[in-house]
Amino acid sequence: MIKEGEERLREDAGPQKGVFCKNTGVVLLHPFLPRFFQSIGLTGEKEKVFQNNKKRSGAVHWLHYMATGETRASEEELTFQKFLCGLRITEPLPPVSIDDKKHLAMADDMLRAVIEHWKALKNTSPDGLREGFLQRSGRLTQKQNGYLLQPENKTQDILLGQLPWGLSVVRLPWMEHTLWVEW
Template sequence: MLWPFLTRFFVTIGLLQNKIFINTTSAERAALLLQYLVDNSTEIPEHILPLHKILCGIYLLEPIDTNLEITEQERAECEKLLSAVIQNWSILKNTSIEGFRRAFLQRNGIVRIRDGSWLLQVERETYDILLDRIPWSIRVVKLPWMDNILYVEW
């Protein structure tokens, strides 16, 4: 859901150069920041990172350092990104960042491979009817640094 905003976000915080991560550490930090965007956490267990690793082009079985010491700039940019999502999705204009996180980012789902590409299947909720009004595609995700497309069934 956040994917259209990620390239600019990662450039702004200094993790991307020429649309690729500067190094492995930058990609790993990006994966941890994705979890921070989801739930404000800085203590992140490895087992909840598969989707973030896929979105950051990290090999799924590659262990990463999960300790995130977030900077004030990163914290501010996370807030800006989430606010931008809410502002650009006009039906959510009165939704708080925490409300948005709970409703759309903190969801159960399954990630698996289908036909050589990643597939994310998200559990449906009643308020998912709002997804019909999102002004960008959430069905197909392909970021410049990702090896494979991620298809999303919501």
């Protein structure tokens, strides 16, 4: 399934020009995503991969919520989230409801945990994290050894130097290829 999604990115984006995407800053959340998706039942406990396409689509919408605080999204806002979850970036998603109050609270708690671990953010709110970092446009390009994400730069990016986890190489359990990040 992932292989198919990545093959489709090659078709959709081409190897050189790439695709411009919204909310690419969600890549910052990568160490927290497997546990979050498992805790809300989207991935298995041991395998930590999506159990089916409906759950994979749900994960796309959860990533959008984490980036924006909004429970609804247009297709154009979901391009990077689709890629990160292994779906074709041009494939329309079925409607998915992410209005479970318990899961919404868990997503917000996860953002608070990110802030707590990233000491440089101090008293930043989840919305501050969203606006400052997660809602960042960027370019996604296929490379020989995986994919390259280049989020746009902003002044507050100086705080990325104090990020307590790696960001230059991302490989989530459900990803077949490596994502290289140049931020």
